[in-house]
Amino acid sequence: MQALPASLEAKVTTNFEELQTDNAQLRLGNIDASGEVQVRFAQIPAFDLRLNMPQLDLASWVARLDGRGQSLLQDILGRQLDGRLRLRADSARFMGDLIQDLRLDATLAPGAALVERLEASAPGGSSLQLTGTLSPGAQALEFEGNLEGQTGNLRDFLTWLDMDTGHIPGERLRHADVATAFQYSHDLLQFTDLELNLDVSRLTGGLAIALRERPGLGLGLEIDRLNLDGYLPRDSDTPEEKAKRLRQDATALGALLNRFDANLDLHAERLTYLGERLSDLRISGQLQGGKLTLEQLRIGNLAGLGASLSGRLDNLAEVPHLSDTQFELELVRPEQLADTLDLPFPSYFGRLGEITANGILDGPLNELSINSDMAMGAASSSSRRSFPAAQTLGRCRTENSTCRA
Numbered sequence: 001m002q003a004l005p006a007s008l009e010a011k012v013t014t015n016f017e018e019l020q021t022d023n024a025q026l027r028l029g030n031i032d033a034s035g036e037v038q039v040r041f042a043q044i045p046a047f048d049l050r051l052n053m054p055q056l057d058l059a060s061w062v063a064r065l066d067g068r069g070q071s072l073l074q075d076i077l078g079r080q081l082d083g084r085l086r087l088r089a090d091s092a093r094f095m096g097d098l099i100q101d102l103r104l105d106a107t108l109a110p111g112a113a114l115v116e117r118l119e120a121s122a123p124g125g126s127s128l129q130l131t132g133t134l135s136p137g138a139q140a141l142e143f144e145g146n147l148e149g150q151t152g153n154l155r156d157f158l159t160w161l162d163m164d165t166g167h168i169p170g171e172r173l174r175h176a177d178v179a180t181a182f183q184y185s186h187d188l189l190q191f192t193d194l195e196l197n198l199d200v201s202r203l204t205g206g207l208a209i210a211l212r213e214r215p216g217l218g219l220g221l222e223i224d225r226l227n228l229d230g231y232l233p234r235d236s237d238t239p240e241e242k243a244k245r246l247r248q249d250a251t252a253l254g255a256l257l258n259r260f261d262a263n264l265d266l267h268a269e270r271l272t273y274l275g276e277r278l279s280d281l282r283i284s285g286q287l288q289g290g291k292l293t294l295e296q297l298r299i300g301n302l303a304g305l306g307a308s309l310s311g312r313l314d315n316l317a318e319v320p321h322l323s324d325t326q327f328e329l330e331l332v333r334p335e336q337l338a339d340t341l342d343l344p345f346p347s348y349f350g351r352l353g354e355i356t357a358n359g360i361l362d363g364p365l366n367e368l369s370i371n372s373d374m375a376m377g378a379a380s381s382s383s384r385r386s387f388p389a390a391q392t393l394g395r396c397r398t399e400n401s402t403c404r405a
Contacts, residue, residue, distance in 0.1 A: 005027075005029065009024070009025045010023060010025065011024075016041070018038065019038070019041070020036070020039075021038075022036050024036055024037065026051070029060075029064075030060060035051040036050050037050070044081065045082070046082040046083055047083040047084070048084045049083065049084070049085050049086070051088070053087070053088065053090070054091070055089065055092070056102065058092050070140060073134070074136050074140075077108075077112065077113060077141075078111070081108055081109075083107070083108040085106045085107075086105050086106075087102075088103055089102040089103075092120070097160050098123075099121060101119070101120060103118070105117040105118075111136065113135070114132075115132050115133070115134060117129065117131060118130040122151075122157060123160040124151045124152065124153035124159075125153050127150050128147075128148070130147050130148075132145010132182065139186045140186030141186075142184060144183045144184075145181075145182055146179070146181055146182060147178070147179070147180050147182045147191075148178065148180075149177065149178045150176070151176050153174065154174060154175065154198075158173065169230060169231070171230070172199055176196070177196075179193075179194075179195045180196075186211070187210060188209070188210055189208070189209040190207070190209075199230075201224065201225055201226045201227075202223070203222070204221070204222045205219075205220045205222055206218075206221075207221075214260060215260040216261045217263070217264075219264050219265070220264075220266070223266070223267065223271070224268075224269050225269060225270040226268055226270070226272070227271075227272040228271065228272060229272055229273060229274065229275065237275060242275075246274065257292065257317075258316050261286075261287055261288050264283055266283045266284070267281070276302060277302075278301070278302045279300050279302075280299070280301060281299055281300065283298075290314070290315070290317060291313070292313040292316060293311075293312050294309060294310050294311055294312070294325070295310060296309075297310070304331060304332050304334070304336040305331050306331075306332075307330075308328050308329075309325060309326070309327045309361075311326055312324065315364070319364045319365055320364070321363065321365075322364075322365070323362060326358070326359070326361075327357075327361060328356075328358040329356070329358075330354070330355070330356045354375075354376075356374070357372050357374040358373055
């Protein structure tokens with residue numbers, strides 16, 4: 001690291017056991033600071049340092065450290081030191097914008113640093129607070145603590161983080177606040193006891209991220225309500241446009257799921273998508289190498305329809321392939337679903353009575369085979385159906401079909 005020009009002016013007093021500076025004026029590179037320091041000379045040296053800075057260019061210091069910041073901290077924590085550090089910066093430049101009121105209170109002991117408070121005000125009317133313990137690990141620094149954050153304009157905050165939010169409607173990404181326990185090691189990032197309020201939605205649970213070439217996620221979330229339509233580009237509400245958007249979203253989701261591995265346990269009390277309201281939606285399973293093993297996909301209620309699915313889906317990035325996927329469904333009021341789907345003569349469907357079905361799905365989505373048992377009112381049937389392509393669902397063929405009353 002290149003040497004920096006430095007100057008220090010201060011009143012110094014010492015009795016050779018302790019040293020104290022008052023009214024210190026420090027210039028280090030592009031930093032101007034004022035403050036005081038006390039040092040006690042003992043078997044384990046101790047210090048108390050207070051510094052106030054009107055401005056701090058964090059970006060230039062990150063560039064100067066050139067990836068060596070963690071090894072520098074590791075070296076400091078490995079030394080026999082006791083100390084207290086209190087830093088203040090009225091403003092700091094970072095990622096192309098200013099953060100305000102940067103404050104760090106920390107206590108240093110041999111082998112660890114207690115971060116009593118690290119806080120700042122960020123773009124978007126945002127505030128961030130971090131507390132916890134920093135310690136050297138076997139391979140890298142480790143941190144365990146708590147993170148809190150609030151923002152009155154999440155869109156501006158995400159833009160500052162260089163995230164594209166232009167496709168999300170303007171009335172979303174307004175308010176957010178988060179509180180979570182936080183753990184970091186060289187290959188694992190964990191958020192536990194997570195509480196997130198996003199616009200009008202509340203999410204609780206936890207998230208673990210394995211930091212490797214192919215990322216791994218452990219995600220367990222409870223969501224009270226979420227309107228996905230509010231975060232997606234708006235299209236017309238015609239059946240054709242809805243079908244087009246469903247295909248586009250499915251393709252994008254498949255490509256996304258092919259980029260990481262995951263253990264999933266998600267539950268939404270209420271969810272709205274393509275104008276349809278679902279309640280008690282649960283998804284649990286494992287994602288590995290582009291293959292999704294569903295322990296359960298359950299819809300508690302969609303216009304009177306309840307359904308569950310379990311099995312395996314392969315080839316997610318192209319045409320998903322279902323293998324021995326079991327399903328169950330129950331339709332208490334067929335006319336309600338027919339009306340929701342805008343089918344003709346919904347009252348006719350009401351005469352069918354309650355419908356239940358179970359069976360197995362197998363094959364690619366564009367040529368799906370269905371073996372099922374179905375009951376409608378007092379009638380029941382068993383059938384095997386093959387769907388050659390999505391656009392010919394109305395001309396599916398039925399093999400080995402029997403029906404009894």
